[in-house]
Amino acid sequence: MERELIEGIAIIQRSKCKEIVLRSLNNGIKMPSKISKETKISIHHVSRYLKQLKEKNLVICLNEDYKQGRLYKITELGKEVLEHI
Template identity: 40%
Template structure:
């Protein structure tokens, strides 16, 4: 991926504290939205929105998309690259 694209993604993440903090919290772990919300002391709906945005940009993936409750998210390699630059 070119530097310009990386910097665009970096700006996209940094413009939202929810996206930034959600990505940082997940880092190398598997996390549920409720766990992230508890750690950040924010509403689960805010985390879910941030995860949706991060997923659209291929920065996180849901490893068990088929379940309704207990979804687990992890960073993609691109997401980890962005975390290094935060």
């Protein structure tokens, strides 16, 4: 199993909230505010989790240059992580 996948599985298994955020993105492209409403996780925490997931290449931001209205999408690695947990 490749290192990136193992690290992704580890980061998700350490935090149920990160798993919930990642699973939310598995249903489509979303803004942090929508993820927050769907999951009942505060927008502050959703934003922090998205940053950490992005650092591990589990999600990508589609419009990084926007200050508001950023859209996030799960990556293929993120989908593979979900299959293994």
